[in-house]
Each structure stands twice: as structure tokens, then as C-alpha cells.
């Protein structure tokens with residue numbers, strides 16, 4: 001079998017044979033290069049054929065070895081390891097190492113990685129002052145995006161992106177400082193004094209302490225909540241070429257330092273269609289109000305009055321494997337934090353929707369955002385913090401994608417084409433002649 005495809009241009013009758021390239025699995029990643037389409041011209045002065053794909057729905061923008069998703073079968077693996085295994089057996093810092101470096105660490109490598117990240121958790125006092133400058137009611141995600149970009153001015157050496165040691169130091173700094181910036185952003189919005197990171201605490205323990213510590217005493221870490229947070233961080237650590245990862249790669253392709261590339265990624269995450277989606281789910285569950293109102297709500301969704309938030313995904317045409325794990329964890333978390341009627345409403349909504357042909361035919365299954373907001377809220381996080389909670393773990397994924405892009409021999413500055421739909425050449429009209 002020839003690994004080519006033959007195309008006939010019916011405008012000219014000409015035949016073209018284009019090569020097909022493959023990823024690791026033929027059925028995931030067989031592709032033609034859209035540059036090969038350029039030779040297809042209707043006349044000699046024709047520019048050549050472009051691929052048109054708004055939102056990249058069927059365009060691979062890179063080759064990547066970080067995450068693998070089989071959306072039809074509901075599979076997600078980081079560096080080949082199924083997320084179910086990582087969620088059950090690992091912890092976030094180990095997964096971050098795996099995602100960034102491609103392999104699970106040895107004991108010594110993990111200790112060194114954790115030590116470095118711990119040592120970079122503190123932020124410069126001037127960064128703290130910078131954060132103080134935000135309005136008292138500033139959205140924590142706005143603070144996070146700006147503060148991460150501002151880190152660029154504190155580490156000018158980070159511009160040396162071709163130096164692996166420099167890159168590693170910025171990667172460790174970013175993974176380390178994200179929880180600190182996130183917690184400071186939250187405490188700023190509440191007018192609470194900042195709590196500094198402590199060497200003796202774990203990554204997740206530190207974050208919870210910086211968020212919720214109240215008085216002089218030590219923050220009492222509940223092991224169940226620590227575990228739950230670890231699982232949630234693991235599940236959000238990477239998700240191949242999503243909007244924010246694409247922003248990290250696209251901005252990074254002009255070769256700035258990683259702080260501005262990661263700030264761009266965080267900005268991509270901010271919107272309600274990406275990192276803000278679980279907030280929409282929570283608002284929907286609150287609006288429904290009680291379990292018995294679910295059938296009525298479903299009817300309204302089917303009538304086109306509302307969207308069912310937290311259902312459906314561009315890539316998954318099956319249950320999002322992350323949602324399954326989060327759902328299983330919800331009960332355990334609520335056991336510690338106390339019950340919320342929102343979980344019952346969510347379970348009922350899922351049950352009815354999964355039996356209803358309307359949703360089944362459209363392959364609308366719960367995605368990761370459907371249950372995560374319930375857990376975060378039960379743990380005491382306000383809804384404004386939800387996209388921030390997504391940004392903390394996704395930093396490892398963004399950095400892995402950014403580094404992979406830099407090391408890719410096919411790397412080019414991101415520069416899509418367009419299909420021009422404006423007017424043909426026109427004359428400039430003086431203002432007194434315009435109608």
C-alpha cells in the first residue's frame with residue numbers, strides 16, 4: 001500500500017499525489033502536509049490551495065509526545081501512562097516531572113526536583129508589592145496572568161531559552177511559584193495577610209496552607225483533601241493541543257522568555273469556554289436548585305433555551321476519563337467537607353442525560369468540568385479561583401509543550417494564513433467626499 005493520496009483538481013483535470021505521514025498510531029495522526037496543497041493551482045499565477053480550518057478542528061499544529069487522547073474511546077495518557085494509574089499511584093510533583101521530562105523520575109531525581117521546586121516557592125518582595133497594587137476586587141485570574149508576565153522582568157536570564165540549564169531553572173521556578181501567586185491573589189481579593197510558603201510542607205500542603213491558614217497556629221492538613229487536591233492537579237496537568245497549550249506554543253514560537261509564554265497560556269485559560277467552564281457548571285446547578293427540577297431543566301436544554309454546561313468536549317465523544325475519576329472522588333471529599341445538594345443535582349442530571357437519546361445521539365457526556373467545581377467549592381475555594389486552580393497544574397503541561405516546541409526541528413514562528421474576504425483595491429477618498 002502506497003503511503004500517498006491522489007487528488008484530482010477538477011478545475012484543471014490535473015492529478016496530484018501527496019505523501020501521508022504518521023504519528024505513533026496510524027489511526028491517530030495520519031496526515032498530509034497542507035504545504036503540499038500549495039502546488040495545486042488553477043492557473044500559473046494562482047497562489048495555490050490553502051487548508052481552511054477555523055479553530056484547528058482537523059489540523060495538527062505540531063508533533064507531540066506529551067499527551068495521548070483517544071476521544072472515541074475516552075483514553076488519556078501522559079507520556080504513555082494512563083491517567084487512572086497516575087491518579088491512583090502518583091502525586092502531582094512526580095507527574096509534573098514525568099510530563100516535563102518524558103520519564104518517571106528515580107528516587108534521587110524526584111528528591112532533587114521536589115527540593116528545587118520547594119526552594120523556588122517564595123516570590124520576590126517586589127512581586128508581592130506588585131500584587132498589592134491590584135484593586136481589592138481584582139479577579140484572581142487577572143492577577144495571576146499579569147503577575148506571571150511580570151516575573152519576566154525579574155529573571156532577565158530566562159531569555160536564554162536555548163540553554164537547557166536555564167530552561168530547567170525557569171520551569172522549576174514557574175511550577176514552584178504558581179501556587180504562591182495563586183494563593184496571594186486570593187488573599188489579596190479577601191484583604192487577608194499573605195501566608196508564606198513553608199519548606200516543611202508538600203506542594204499541595206503548602207498551597208492549602210497559603211490559601212486557608214487563619215491564625216498563628218500551623219495549618220491542619222486533612223490527608224483526604226490533600227489526596228483529592230493531588231488527584232485534581234494530576235488530572236489537569238496536560239491535555240495536548242488545547243487552547244491554552246496552543247497559546248503557549250504560539251507565543252513561545254516568537255522566542256520570548258517562558259514567563260510571557262506561560263502568561264499567554266494562562267490568559268487563554270481564563271475564558272468561560274476553557275478554564276472558566278466549571279464555574280458555569282456550578283452556576284447551572286445552583287440555578288436548577290433541586291433534584292426534582294432536573295427533568296424540567298433537561299427539557300429546556302432540548303428546546304434550545306439553555307446549554308447543558310459540563311457536557312460534551314471537542315475531542316471526547318465518550319465519557320471524559322478525567323470526569324470519571326473526579327466523580328468517584330466527590331463522595332470521599334464530601335464525606336470530609338460535608339454534603340452539598342449540588343452533587344445530587346449533578347448525579348441526577350447525568351443519569352437523565354445519559355439515558356436520553358437527544359444527548360446520546362449527540363455524544364454529549366460529562367467532561368472534567370462537570371464535577372470538579374463541586375469538589376473545589378466543598379473544599380472552600382470560591383468560584384473565581386476555579387480557573388486559577390486549573391492554571392497551577394496545567395503549568396507543567398504548558399512548559400512541556402513550550403519546551404517540546406523549542407526543540408522541534410520543524411519549529412517555525414506561528415503564522416497562519418487567511419482567506420481574505422475584504423474589498424478589492426479602492427481609492428482613498430478625501431473626507432469631504434465621503435457620504
Ligand code: MLT
Nearest residue numbers: 238239242243274314368
Ligand atoms: C483541557 O483540559 O484543556 C480541556 O478539556 C480543553 C481541551 O482539551 O480542549
